[in-house]
Amino acid sequence: MIKMLDDKKKFKNENHENWLSNTGYWLSSPLRQVEDTKEFLKKKLGEILFEGCTVYDMCCGSGWLLDFIIESGVRVKYVGFDFNERFISYLTDKFSGQPDYSFVLADLENPIGETYSATADFSFNNFSFFEIANLAPAFDNAVKILKPGGSLIITTIDVSYLIVAISNTYEDFKNNLVMYEQVKAKGEIPYFFQPIDLGNAASEQLKYASVLYSLADYFKLAKSKGLILKEYDEIICMSRFIPKVYQYLEFSN
Numbered sequence: 001m002i003k004m005l006d007d008k009k010k011f012k013n014e015n016h017e018n019w020l021s022n023t024g025y026w027l028s029s030p031l032r033q034v035e036d037t038k039e040f041l042k043k044k045l046g047e048i049l050f051e052g053c054t055v056y057d058m059c060c061g062s063g064w065l066l067d068f069i070i071e072s073g074v075r076v077k078y079v080g081f082d083f084n085e086r087f088i089s090y091l092t093d094k095f096s097g098q099p100d101y102s103f104v105l106a107d108l109e110n111p112i113g114e115t116y117s118a119t120a121d122f123s124f125n126n127f128s129f130f131e132i133a134n135l136a137p138a139f140d141n142a143v144k145i146l147k148p149g150g151s152l153i154i155t156t157i158d159v160s161y162l163i164v165a166i167s168n169t170y171e172d173f174k175n176n177l178v179m180y181e182q183v184k185a186k187g188e189i190p191y192f193f194q195p196i197d198l199g200n201a202a203s204e205q206l207k208y209a210s211v212l213y214s215l216a217d218y219f220k221l222a223k224s225k226g227l228i229l230k231e232y233d234e235i236i237c238m239s240r241f242i243p244k245v246y247q248y249l250e251f252s253n
Contacts, residue, residue, distance in 0.1 A: 001166045002179040005189040005211065008133040012109075014193070015131060015209045016083060022196065022206050023086040026062050032197040033127050034064050036237045037155060037246050042068050044248070048151070049074045053121040056145050057081065058108055058138075059128030063091045066101065079116070081106040108138040112145070120145045126155045129218070130162070131209040133189070136221065143225045143253070151252045152227060154218060158234075158245040162210045165202075165242050166194050180212060200241050218249060227251035 005011055045068055049055070053076050057065050060080030069076055080103045082088055088105045095101045106112050109132060123142045132138045142152050163180060167173035183190040190212040195202040219229065228251065235246040 001172075001192050002163070002176050002183065002190050002212070003192060004183050004186075005133055005191045011133050011191065011209070018193070018207055018209070019084045020086060022208065023084060023090075025196070025203075025206055026087075027090060030199065031062070031064065032199045032240070032242075033155075033157070033244075033246065035199065036240070036244065037235050038068065040233075040235050040248070041065075041155070042071065045069060045072050045074075048122070048250075049076060050121075051075055052077070054119060054147075055079075055122045055124065056116070056120040058123060058125045058142050059083070059131075060091065060103070061087055061126075061128075063087075063094070063103075065124055065126060066091075066095075076100065078102070079104060079120075081108065081112065083107050108132065108141050109134045110137070112141050116145045118145070118147050121147055121150050123150065123152045124155075125153070127157070129154060130156055130211050130213050133191075133211065135211070135213060135217070139218075139221045139225070143222075143227065146253055148253060151230065151250050152222070154247075154249040154251075156213075156218075156247050156249070158247055159212050159214050161242075161244045162194075162212060165197065165210075165244075166192055184212075197242050197244075202242065215247060215249075222251045225253075227253050 055076050055078045057080040060082050066078050078101045085105055088103045091103045123145055163176045167176055180190050192210055193207045194210050196206040230252045231250040233248040237244050
């Protein structure tokens with residue numbers, strides 16, 4: 001199931017088409033990763049956000065992070081970026097007339113413009129770096145928008161549990177781990193497309209990309225940008241249909 005990502009344009013087009021298909025479900029259904037992490041993230045938002053801060057949500061999707069921020073009661077300036085025009089259209093309509101919230105159609109693998117340079121107190125990337133073929137330029141965008149003293153916050157899934165999700169047996173799991181090792185040893189990028197986790201089952205029709213970036217990949221990129229790891233934590237959810245360990249990383253400049 002694990003493949004070598006050798007045609008990034010093809011991968012990107014397939015991922016975009018998948019997300020156009022996934023939009024209806026994403027906007028109308030409880031999302032497994034959001035449900036699993038919401039209490040942790042709501043507590044974290046209450047600890048780190050401050051009145052009048054600027055939050056950029058890289059790959060904002062359905063806007064669930066903004067919903068959490070609104071629930072916190074902290075007034076922020078929020079900008080959501082996404083490559084899915086259907087998400088941006090939905091959020092623009094949902095929050096029309098609210099000048100502190102804006103939404104931008106953007107491909108994070110391309111420069112997002114000097115308008116946003118060094119203007120964010122917090123740059124969030126929730127469960128989306130692992131869907132990007134060209135991680136370095138996307139990571140660069142997430143760092144360039146930070147003010148001095150700003151924080152890049154990444155929530156992701158431990159790579160081993162991404163592999164668990166596509167393994168039906170222990171033998172499948174072992175074979176996928178071996179393939180992961182072989183691809184990484186060559187300095188290449190391992191990936192697959194997997195069914196969306198519905199919480200109590202896996203979707204038979206909807207799927208999304210999983211590019212197998214590890215904690216080391218994120219740490220090395222952050223270090224190269226002069227960021228330091230300020231906090232690391234895990235949310236362990238082993239009792240669900242598909243077990244997962246979520247990772248929370250906060251880097252600061």
